[in-house]
Amino acid sequence: xxxxxxxxxxxxxxxxxxxxxxxxxxxxxxxxxxxxxxxxxxxxxxxxxxxxxxxxxxxxxxxxxxxxxxxxxxxxxxxxxxxxxxxxxxxxxxxxxxxxxxxxxxxxxxxxxxxxxxxxxxxxxxxxxxxxxxxxxxxxxxxxxxxxxxxxxxxxxxxxxxxxxxxxxxxxxxxxxxxxxxxxxxxxxxxxxxxxxxxxxxxxxxxxxxxxxxxxxxxxxxxxxxxxxxxxxxxxxxxxxxxxxxxxxxxxxxxxxxxxxxxxxxxxxxxxxxxxxxxxxxxxxxxxxxxxxxxxxx
Ligand code: GUN
Numbered sequence: 261x262x263x264x265x266x267x268x269x270x271x272x273x274x275x276x277x278x279x280x281x282x283x284x285x286x287x288x289x290x291x292x293x294x295x296x297x298x299x300x301x302x303x304x305x306x307x308x309x310x311x312x313x314x315x316x317x318x319x320x321x322x323x324x325x326x327x328x329x330x331x332x333x334x335x336x337x338x339x340x341x342x343x344x345x346x347x348x349x350x351x352x353x354x355x356x357x358x359x360x361x362x363x364x365x366x367x368x369x370x371x372x373x374x375x376x377x378x379x380x381x382x383x384x385x386x387x388x389x390x391x392x393x394x395x396x397x398x399x400x401x402x403x404x405x406x407x408x409x410x411x412x413x414x415x416x417x418x419x420x421x422x423x424x425x426x427x428x429x430x431x432x433x434x435x436x437x438x439x440x441x442x443x444x445x446x447x448x449x450x451x452x453x454x455x456x457x458x459x460x461x462x463x464x465x466x467x468x469x470x471x472x473x474x475x476x477x478x479x480x481x482x483x484x485x486x487x488x489x490x491x492x493x494x495x496x497x498x499x500x501x502x503x504x505x506x507x508x509x510x511x512x513x514x515x516x517x518x519x520x521x522x523x524x525x526x527x528x529x530x531x532x533x534x535x536x537x538x539x540x541x542x543x544x545x546x547x548x549x550x551x552x553x554x555x556x557x558x
Contacts, residue, residue, distance in 0.1 A: 380401075421466055423465070
């Protein structure tokens, strides 16, 4: 059996088109020009690339974007000061502080300083609590994108399915677990201290791999017919001293066992940016007491 390919690029393109419509409607009907501010501290090349692609995506859907760069050796006070200015800037509806931050700048303190109403990453403690409490406001983008992809594969819903999440990061593992629980899945979390990860993983009807360890999930970790979502993206040595992109899943082998699988690239990645744009519109509307222009349920 060969797994069905889950085309994240196509699902993300459809969402971006809805965001573009929503942004145009907000502008024409309500006179609101939604805006996203991205904060980049330091010069990590991967982060620079992410921020550039977020900016391009904003341009494409008609969301204003503002970029703020600080040197890697900025103290925490400089970052907190910038966040405070963005919190009170009326043109800014969403604030994204690109992670990871340089050593010495505590992520926890920066996230807590964000206006929760502009926290389009859903990382402020209030938004984290709302998510786990079952009253989500702004939901982290990659997990939100993963649930949208699962909805495509399982239009009947995922209630009662056994979902296995590998990795317990604040950006993906923990929030996606909260969303899977809210969708009435039975949940197993696997992390670096778990015993016999392979056996636990084989119990999953749905497997979300978010460990950052290239090709860690092998074919014998997967129940035949399971839905596999690969969040990882790493550059590893390939043939002829070239490098190639790899996910957390051994794609060539697992795609012969799974029922459906996301490719890398072109699976989860495009969903993250599309959901960020969606959250920016949602924040712009909510701050003004307007209805969400692009509801997640649609
Ligand atoms: N770094 C990697 N993924 C993310 C994300 O979703 N949001 C932010 N702010 N930084 C990231």
